[in-house]
Amino acid sequence: MASLAAKGAEAEAARGLGNVAFVGVLVVAAVAIFGVTRLFGNDYAFFAAYVVVQYIVLGTAWNILGGYTGYVNFGITAFFAIGAYSSVVLYKLTPWLPLPVMIVVGGVMAALVGLGTGYLTLRLRGVFFSIATLALAVVVQTLITNWDFVGGARGAYVLRPKLAPLIGGAYIEYLFLVMLGLCVVALATARAIERSALGYGFAAIRDDEAAAEASGVPTLKLKLIATALSGGFMGMAGAPLPYYVTYLDPSSGFSLNYAVNAIAMPLIGGTSSWLGPVIGAVLVGGVQEYIRVTISSAVNVLVAGVLMVAFVILAPQGIVGLFQRKR
Amino acid sequence: MDVSLGLLTNAVISGLLLGGFYAAVSIGVAISFGMLDIVNIAHPAVILLGSYVAFIGNTVFGIDPILATIILAPAFYVLGMAAYQIYYVAFERRDDQSLRGLSFFFGILFIAEVGLILGFGVDYRSVQAWYTQGNLDLFVVELPWRLLVPFLLGLVMVAGLQVFLSRTFVGRAIQAVAQDQGALRLMAANPAKIKRIAFGLSFATAAVAGAALIIIQPVEPSIGREYIGRIFAICVLGGLGSFPGMVIAAVTLGIVESLTSTFFGPSWAPAVAFGVLLVTLAVRPNGILGR
Numbered sequence: 001m002a003s004l005a006a007k008g009a010e011a012e013a014a015r016g017l018g019n020v021a022f023v024g025v026l027v028v029a030a031v032a033i034f035g036v037t038r039l040f041g042n043d044y045a046f047f048a049a050y051v052v053v054q055y056i057v058l059g060t061a062w063n064i065l066g067g068y069t070g071y072v073n074f075g076i077t078a079f080f081a082i083g084a085y086s087s088v089v090l091y092k093l094t095p096w097l098p099l100p101v102m103i104v105v106g107g108v109m110a111a112l113v114g115l116g117t118g119y120l121t122l123r124l125r126g127v128f129f130s131i132a133t134l135a136l137a138v139v140v141q142t143l144i145t146n147w148d149f150v151g152g153a154r155g156a157y158v159l160r161p162k163l164a165p166l167i168g169g170a171y172i173e174y175l176f177l178v179m180l181g182l183c184v185v186a187l188a189t190a191r192a193i194e195r196s197a198l199g200y201g202f203a204a205i206r207d208d209e210a211a212a213e214a215s216g217v218p219t220l221k222l223k224l225i226a227t228a229l230s231g232g233f234m235g236m237a238g239a240p241l242p243y244y245v246t247y248l249d250p251s252s253g254f255s256l257n258y259a260v261n262a263i264a265m266p267l268i269g270g271t272s273s274w275l276g277p278v279i280g281a282v283l284v285g286g287v288q289e290y291i292r293v294t295i296s297s298a299v300n301v302l303v304a305g306v307l308m309v310a311f312v313i314l315a316p317q318g319i320v321g322l323f324q325r326k327r
Numbered sequence: 328m329d330v331s332l333g334l335l336t337n338a339v340i341s342g343l344l345l346g347g348f349y350a351a352v353s354i355g356v357a358i359s360f361g362m363l364d365i366v367n368i369a370h371p372a373v374i375l376l377g378s379y380v381a382f383i384g385n386t387v388f389g390i391d392p393i394l395a396t397i398i399l400a401p402a403f404y405v406l407g408m409a410a411y412q413i414y415y416v417a418f419e420r421r422d423d424q425s426l427r428g429l430s431f432f433f434g435i436l437f438i439a440e441v442g443l444i445l446g447f448g449v450d451y452r453s454v455q456a457w458y459t460q461g462n463l464d465l466f467v468v469e470l471p472w473r474l475l476v477p478f479l480l481g482l483v484m485v486a487g488l489q490v491f492l493s494r495t496f497v498g499r500a501i502q503a504v505a506q507d508q509g510a511l512r513l514m515a516a517n518p519a520k521i522k523r524i525a526f527g528l529s530f531a532t533a534a535v536a537g538a539a540l541i542i543i544q545p546v547e548p549s550i551g552r553e554y555i556g557r558i559f560a561i562c563v564l565g566g567l568g569s570f571p572g573m574v575i576a577a578v579t580l581g582i583v584e585s586l587t588s589t590f591f592g593p594s595w596a597p598a599v600a601f602g603v604l605l606v607t608l609a610v611r612p613n614g615i616l617g618r
Contacts, residue, residue, distance in 0.1 A: 135556035139601035309434035
């Protein structure tokens, strides 16, 4: 936890940095977090930290579309599971493929699905896109359940290698390192978007789409870019999942928890900047892990839902917004 | 594949009956989404709440499941009015319906589902009544009561609400809200008050639809999600806010789903609604009877 506070302090200092320097700061923070996690000396620290970092990636991915353009994607599980199941397919066909390559493939698959869904529904009002993504989650689950090659309803087993490549130690350390790397890429992308013409275009769509369109902002194109990027990162976050859980079946891969967490975390942290999903994921993920260990795993899933409803009603700008108002 | 005429007739008839039931579960969203422009994606969770009311009424107190939900429908009405009040104060008045309003209902959906899991577990629950088994024998075809009763219930609800909306003062005010809120305000009527009543009504229909659901199939807490795609596919296909269009869409979806599960297997049926929804949105977003 100390390292996370350190990361927050560094992030404060990074406010005025350029994109390259920002990536440098993120990499330093990631290495520091990895080092501190290793100090715990047991695998549990890695398993717990992996989940939090995975949610930072998922929350950031959701925020690129939801927070920046204002379009709500409820089909997180669809994109996440597409990433996870493309890894299952690759594991069965080409098990020698390194994990980062699998992540890229999973990301591309999810991005393509996002592009397709977006192309069909993003020309309409935003709610239709949201409803379509809700239904997308059900249909992708139906397809996977009926697809015997990836185990169908029975699920698929994936053998996790005993030793981590490159760094040595347990494989979970490698998984965690890969997820940290993905997190650096996602955060750097999100922050670069915020400060680019693309980000201003997204914000224009969020604030008044008709006015943006009238001023010559290519709204459909920008929305499709956001959907593909967002879906792609969700797919990438899901790609290592089979190796993390080692047994993947449709009902756990499509668990509503992923969707609720990925939406709740940016909304709780604040949707206007890249920092929001990080704060939300660390806070909610940390609290959930604490409750899971101390109270029960049934109550822990409720936390995100209750916090999300409370925040959208009482603090619509999230935690980041609370601090901005005070200043 | 062996396509016999009898199998086809049976699939079409049970699809038709299923369609009446789909009309019952969709009518609440036809009101909230179609008329009030409130995207209540938590509606299936409210329907499930109705199913569990029917379940408790039936197993604990031994009363008829439909009767149980009709007795408790006023409580759902009040719950709906309260939900609208929160929505109005927190989102509609702030003009922040899309991102946070949608997330609000999504959160409610999730909390309701987890709450039901904590309260009742993940076991399938069902009810007992004279119509949960047996058939109505009509010489040529046999109609299972289990499908026929929800079908009739759906049609009665749609017809009743249609009469209410076109004949009564409040009903006409609800239709006026759907058409032009600003004009309603000029007539010195309060749109928020009318919308509160209408949203309460949509919750009350969900209670009765819940009884229909638990008659048709055993329920468990996560079953509601399957209905989100169905309900919104029906409402969009039917043209938002049009009851006749909704009934046609519900029956169409029922028949297509029934044919799909007869000829390709029941595990494919949930995907049908999504296909219908996507094609409608891409080709004819105003629905078949759209304005």
